[in-house]
Amino acid sequence: MNQKAPTKTTENSDIEDQVASYLNDHPDFFIHHDDLLGQIEIPHQSGVAVSLIERQVETLRSQLQESQKQLSQLLKVARNNELLQERMHRLTLELIDAATFEEVLNALEDELHDDFKADAVELRLFSSSHLDEHLDEALSNQVATFEQFFNKNQPICGKLDQHQLDYIFGTEGDRIASTALIPLKSDGVLGLLAIGSCDPKRFAPHHGTDFLTRLGEIISRTLQAVSLPGI
Secondary structure, eight states, X not given: OOOOOOOHHHHHHHHHHHHHHHHHHOTTHHHHTGGGTTTOEEEOTTSOEEEHHHHHXXXXXXXXXXXXXXXXXXXXXXXXXXXXXHHHHHHHHHHHHOOBHHHHHHHHHHHHHHTSOXXXXXXXXXXXXXXXXXXXXXXXXXXXXXXXXXXXXXXXEEOOOHHHHHHHHGGGGGGOOEEEEEEEEETTEEEEEEEEESSTTTSOTTSOOHHHHHHHHHHHHHHHHSBOOOO
C-alpha cells in the first residue's frame, strides 16, 4: 500500500515547530543576527506589517501599562489601609479615655460618623451582670432575631431585614441600605454595634471583616471597664 506523501501544510508546520524550538533554545540568536530584526515583519491587527522590534516594543509597552495599573491599585489599597489604621488608632485612644458608658457611646458616634462616614451608629446591649447564667433566656426574650449572629460571634456586612433595621435604628431604619453588624461579647457583656449607611454598596457581604473584628474586641473590653446602664 502506498503511503500518502506529507502535505505541504504538514511540512510547513513541522518546520515552524523546529524554528520555534531552535529560537527557544537559543535566545541569543538575534544578538548574533541583529540585521534580521529590521527585516522580519509581523502582521498587526490593523493589517499593517510591523518589524519584530516594533512588535516587541508594543508588547513591552502594553505589559508596562498593565504593571503600572496593578501598581496603582496596590498603592491605593496601601493608602486606604494606612488611613484605616490611623482612624482605628484615634478611635482606640478615645475609647481608652472613656470612663462611662455614655462616653463610650459618644466616642463611637463621633469617630464613626466623622472618620468612617457612617450615617447611623447604634450600640445595643442585651445582657446583665449575670449573663452567663441567663444567656438562653436573654436570647429568647430580647434578641431571638440575632441568635444566629451571636452564635457565630463574627461581624457581618450587608442588608438587614426591615424588622432588624427597625429594632436597631428605630425611625432611621427606613433609610439604612447597608449595615456592618459587630458582636460585642465578653464577661458580663452581650450586645452589638451597628454601623449603618444609606449607600447599599458601603457594607457588602464580600467585604473583609478583620477591622470590624478588632473593633468589636476593643469595644467589648472597654465596656467591661465602664459602668453600664441598667438593662
